Amino acid sequence: MVLSLFRWLAKFTLSLIAFYFLLTLVIMFALRWLPVPTSAFMVQHNIQVVLGERQVGYAQYKWQAFSEISPQLALAAIAAEDQRFPHHHGVDFRAIRAALNTSRGKLRGASTITQQVVKNLFLWEKRSYFRKGLEAILAMMLELVWSKERILEVYLNIAQFGKQEYGVAIASKKLLGTDAGKLSRKQAALLAGVLPSPRAMRADKPSRRLIKRQRWIERQMKQLGGVRYLLNL
Known part of the structure; x- marks a missing residue:
């Protein structure tokens, strides 16, 4: 029995x-072709607002096609978050080994752009080894279905850039007062700079830490060869 x-x-x-x-x-x-209507993170954001767990407004989001996004921002995101993005298959095992070696066995800073897309789109905020494993599996699945350009397009549209600003269309307009298609290299590096901590760092009121990161990203963009690097996608 x-x-x-x-x-x-x-x-x-x-x-x-x-x-x-x-x-x-x-x-x-x-979603290989359709604009993404929302993400799991945006849904969780709005639920937390309703429950009073998050003292900000509802998630603000608007889709913007990749062709209408400044290539400087696409390059800045790669330079800041995943410089081997064109070359891995969803999980960067080389970056994982480096992260483990430099952080005493704790996995930090090894998430690829693809992993961040599946995390934001399908999963939840709370960190755990279970979520990390699921994230890796889904990332490799996504790489089989979407092109690199599509992954980057969705990433730039659903990533959180401010306390309630999701995606480059809203973030560029509200935080920098310009259109996402007109971002300069400096503006792109500034927006990409907040991606590790969008609730703590503000592109509209950059701290010394953020300005330092912005300058580092600009140097990385130059070392990658400028927007020509996007031809590798």
């Missing part, structure tokens, strides 16, 4: 896991 129950629970659990991955894959295929 106990063995039969265990087998049933095991089959049920495996069925749920298979259904989750199948459903996620279907959504990935659908």
Whole structure:
């Protein structure tokens, strides 16, 4: 009796896991061409606002096509977050090894742009090894379905750039007073600079820390060869 129950629970659990991955894959295929209407992080943001857990307004978001986004920002995001983006397949094992070697076994700073996309789009905020493992699997799945340009396009549209600003269309207009397609190299580096901590750093009121990071990103953009680097996508 106990063995039969265990087998049933095991089959049920495996069925749920298979259904989750199948459903996620279907959504990935659908979003291969369609503008992304929202993300899991934006939904969680709005729920927290309703529950009074987050003392800011609702998530602000507007889709902007990749062709209408400044290439300087696309390059700045790669320079800041994932310089091997054109070359890995969703998970950068070289960066993981480097992160483990420099942080005493703790995995920090090794998430690729693809991993950040699946995290923001499908997962939840709270960190855990389980989420990290799921994130890696989904990232490799996404790389099989989407092009690098599409991954970067969605990343720039759903990433959080301010306390309630999601995506470059809203962030550029509200925080810097310009259109995402007209961002200069300095403005692009400034926006990309807030990506590790969008709630702590403000592009409209940059701290010394953010300005220092902005200058580092500009140097990295130059070392990558400028916007010509995007031809590798």
